[in-house]
Amino acid sequence: MSVVLFFIDGLGIGSRGIANPFDGLANSAPLAVFKNEAPSMLDGLDGVVVPTDACLGIEGRPQSASGQTTILTGVNAPALLGYHKQGFPNRALLEIIREHSLFLKLKNAGVAPITFANAYTKRFFADRPRWVSATTAAVEAAGLTFRTVDDLRNGRAVFQDFTNRILIEWGEDVPLRTAHEAAEVLAAIANQSEFTLYEYFITDKIGHAQDMEAARAVLQNLALLIRQMLAHVDLARTSVILTSDHGNIEDLSSHNHTLNEVPTMVWGANRDSIASRIKSLADITPAIVESLTEKATASG
Numbered sequence: 620m621s622v623v624l625f626f627i628d629g630l631g632i633g634s635r636g637i638a639n640p641f642d643g644l645a646n647s648a649p650l651a652v653f654k655n656e657a658p659s660m661l662d663g664l665d666g667v668v669v670p671t672d673a674c675l676g677i678e679g680r681p682q683s684a685s686g687q688t689t690i691l692t693g694v695n696a697p698a699l700l701g702y703h704k705q706g707f708p709n710r711a712l713l714e715i716i717r718e719h720s721l722f723l724k725l726k727n728a729g730v731a732p733i734t735f736a737n738a739y740t741k742r743f744f745a746d747r748p749r750w751v752s753a754t755t756a757a758v759e760a761a762g763l764t765f766r767t768v769d770d771l772r773n774g775r776a777v778f779q780d781f782t783n784r785i786l787i788e789w790g791e792d793v794p795l796r797t798a799h800e801a802a803e804v805l806a807a808i809a810n811q812s813e814f815t816l817y818e819y820f821i822t823d824k825i826g827h828a829q830d831m832e833a834a835r836a837v838l839q840n841l842a843l844l845i846r847q848m849l850a851h852v853d854l855a856r857t858s859v860i861l862t863s864d865h866g867n868i869e870d871l872s873s874h875n876h877t878l879n880e881v882p883t884m885v886w887g888a889n890r891d892s893i894a895s896r897i898k899s900l901a902d903i904t905p906a907i908v909e910s911l912t913e914k915a916t917a918s919g
């Protein structure tokens with residue numbers, strides 16, 4: 620049994636209307652989910668959508684640092700802090716991550732191999748001091764190594780901008796990748812691992828920029844990446860879980876994050892038992908740990 624966690628920053632379930640880039644957008648399954656509507660994602664993709672609470676009982680707009688910490692630890696980080704924390708985790712969040720990281724929980728339970736599929740640039744390894752994202756801290760908590768741009772060149776990593784366009788703008792000698800090519804690499808990593816995390820941020824950036832044209836282009840390509848990945852992953856033994864930290868891109872009428880629920884989507888093995896456990900972002904880590912360790916018990 621294995622799990623892929625596909626994290627998308629700033630993707631909520633919005634209402635239809637001119638501010639929602641999904642409305643009327645062709646080829647946007649499975650990502651196009653609308654408030655109070657049965658999802659259209661089931662067009663040939665055998666998944667379920669769980670509308671998931673990202674507000675976590677705390678007033679204000681959900682933010683990335685506390686939301687991602689919650690997803691990656693199972694700890695309700697905004698409740699612990701008393702507020703939603705933007706950007707990068709502060710010391711309190713880093714402490715939560717170092718103690719409760721999903722990667723650490725899996726490692727301690729003997730689940731292996733576990734991996735973060737994203738490529739990091741040389742700048743990440745060289746810059747000191749550096750801002751540490753929730754994900755970086757979660758990976759470091761388990762002592763895992765990071766994939767590099769060299770790994771990416773060798774077909775063993777995917778950049779957060781899976782097309783590589785941003786890497787090329789930064790001067791890296793890498794080829795542009797199609798969604799299909801990136802999906803094959805991601806699926807190959809997933810098929811060799813018991814747990815794989817991939818994360819994607821551009822959706823949140825575009826939401827803040829309120830750029831409808833970019834939103835529609837990026838969402839179609841992202842939907843294609845997900846469809847292709849699902850086609851290349853062995854769903855008989857793999858659960859694919861997609862989720863987000865808060866809404867944003869689904870409502871371009873504002874440059875802020877939204878209060879909308881986020882779509883947690885689940886495909887493949889253990890689909891229904893995983894989906895049935897999830898109500899808020901704090902349920903993602905326990906669902907993954909349970910799914911991967913129950914199997915270990917059953918076969919042991």
Ligand SMILES: [Zn+2]
Nearest residue numbers: 629683823876
């Ligand atoms: Zn944001």
